[in-house]
Every structure is written in C-alpha cells, then in structure tokens.
Amino acid sequence: xxxxIFLKVNYENPRMASxxxxxxxxxxxxxxxxxxxxxxxxxxxxxxxxxxxxxSIRTAFQELERxxxxxxxxxxxxxxxxxxxxxxxxxxxxxRMLETCALKSILSDRSGSRKSEPELLxxxxxxxxxxxxxxxxxxxxRVRMDADFHRTLIKAAGNQALLQCWSTxxxxxxxxxxxxxxxxxxxxxxxxxxxxxxxxxxxMLADPHVIEEFEEHISVSHSMVVEVLKRFNCQ
Numbered sequence: 001x002x003x004x005i006f007l008k009v010n011y012e013n014p015r016m017a018s019x020x021x022x023x024x025x026x027x028x029x030x031x032x033x034x035x036x037x038x039x040x041x042x043x044x045x046x047x048x049x050x051x052x053x054x055x056s057i058r059t060a061f062q063e064l065e066r067x068x069x070x071x072x073x074x075x076x077x078x079x080x081x082x083x084x085x086x087x088x089x090x091x092x093x094x095x096r097m098l099e100t101c102a103l104k105s106i107l108s109d110r111s112g113s114r115k116s117e118p119e120l121l122x123x124x125x126x127x128x129x130x131x132x133x134x135x136x137x138x139x140x141x142r143v144r145m146d147a148d149f150h151r152t153l154i155k156a157a158g159n160q161a162l163l164q165c166w167s168t169x170x171x172x173x174x175x176x177x178x179x180x181x182x183x184x185x186x187x188x189x190x191x192x193x194x195x196x197x198x199x200x201x202x203x204m205l206a207d208p209h210v211i212e213e214f215e216e217h218i219s220v221s222h223s224m225v226v227e228v229l230k231r232f233n234c235q
Contacts, residue, residue, distance in 0.1 A: 018056040023063050025050050027175050030069050030083050032232045037082035041070065067172050085226060085234055088176065091169055092222040098166050099150065099218065100211055102157035107206055109158075139181035147174050149196050177221070180228045192221070 026046065029035040041061070043054040050057065061078050064070045070078045147170070154166045195217050202210035 018052040019059050022046065022050040022052045022056055023060040023171075024175070026060060026064060027067070027069060027171065028179070030064075030080055031172070031175055031179065031229070031234075033083070033234055035080050037080055039080045040073070041078045041080065063171075066168065069172070083234065085229065088222070088226060088229065088234070091172060092218060092225075094165075094169055095173060096215060096218045098162060098169075099153060100214060102154050102159070102162060103203070103211055103214060105157035105159060105162075106203060107208065107210070139178060142181050143174055143178045146177065146192060153199075176225045176229070180225050183228060192217070 026035065026041070035041070043057045043061070046052075046057045046060070047054045050060075052060075061070065065072065065078070068081060069083065070080055073079050151166070151170070154163055157163075195213075199210060199214060199217075202213070
C-alpha cells in the first residue's frame, strides 16, 4: 500500500494551500517514518518538494517545531525528532488528561455545562444523522466530525488554558486519526460517533461514570492508531 495516498491535501485559498499543505505534508511524512529521526530538513529542499515558497516552509517549520516533531540545529537547519510508539502513548496520555479534566469541569459546574450542552448535542447529532442515514463519508470528513466534537468538549469546560494545551497536541492527534481513517472502514468511526451521543446523554444526567467510559473510548482510539502505525514501521 502506498503511503503517499495520505499526503495529498487540497485547500481553496492559495496561501493556505501553501502553508497548511506543506505543514500537513511534512507532518505526515514524519508520522509515517518517511522522514526518519535525525533527518535534516532545509527550506530550499522542502519548498521544492512541497511546491511552496520558502516563507511558507518557514511558517510550516515553526508550527512543526511547536508540535515537537522537529527541532532547530545550530546551523539553522531543522532536524526531525524521533516519532515512536512512545511518542504516540505520550500524546494519548496528555489527551486523556485534558479531556477528562474538561469532563470533570463540566460535571462539577452544572450551570456552565447547561450552556454548553446544546452545542455538544448538536455536534453529536450531526454524526448520528450520518450514521442513521448510512452516509458515505470520506476519511477526512469522518475525522473532521470527530475533531469538532472533541474540541467542543474541551471548549465546554470554559477553561482557556485547557483549550490552549489542547490546540498544541490537536494537529498531531488528528493527523494520526486521519491516517487510520484512510485505511479503516466507516463502521469503526460510526462506533465512535455512537459513543459521542452516549457521552452527551451521560453528561446531561451528570453521571460520574462518564469519566471511566470516556477513558475507555480514548484507549480504544489509541490502540487503533498504534495498530496502523506499526504497519509503517513505527516502533
């Protein structure tokens, strides 16, 4: 199976195509081990490979450095950081902490959660509608719907610092899930969507067991991602 099928990203805005397309391209190459640890990246090299300007590549490098996927060398070049199964486990542990923190905040402040419930319910209903109608969704759309729900959950906590932390790990998390969605069937994602509906229901009932159920949800997602990345020699 060709890894390159995961690396094509299209954007309508030319500037965003240049910056976001390059960022996604390099990020996916690192995750899929096509850019191995310690490989050096230059603006000229990546500009030519991505078909982007050096300015766009510079911006992409800044984002990837924030994500911990590359770091700067004394000579100004960028070097790929190791991306291993431990890296994945670390990201999922942080994800678990952030999202369970959000859930606890929502459960402990019912007045605040009531304000957020309509938006959470709406994002869950969108995916539920697709499930009920048997809609054929592209991998990117499936992951976007999943991402929208989880970001809404974080926002519902009303904690700006929590949202900023989430924004740091979010691009890598969803890049991995997009790769997973590309080679998995829709049924796996529809099971995730079904859980979103259950999660909202338990939140509205202020059921404390929702924390345990959610942690299991994250564990399943982690296992799915690991299974896929092992196919690409991620160790």
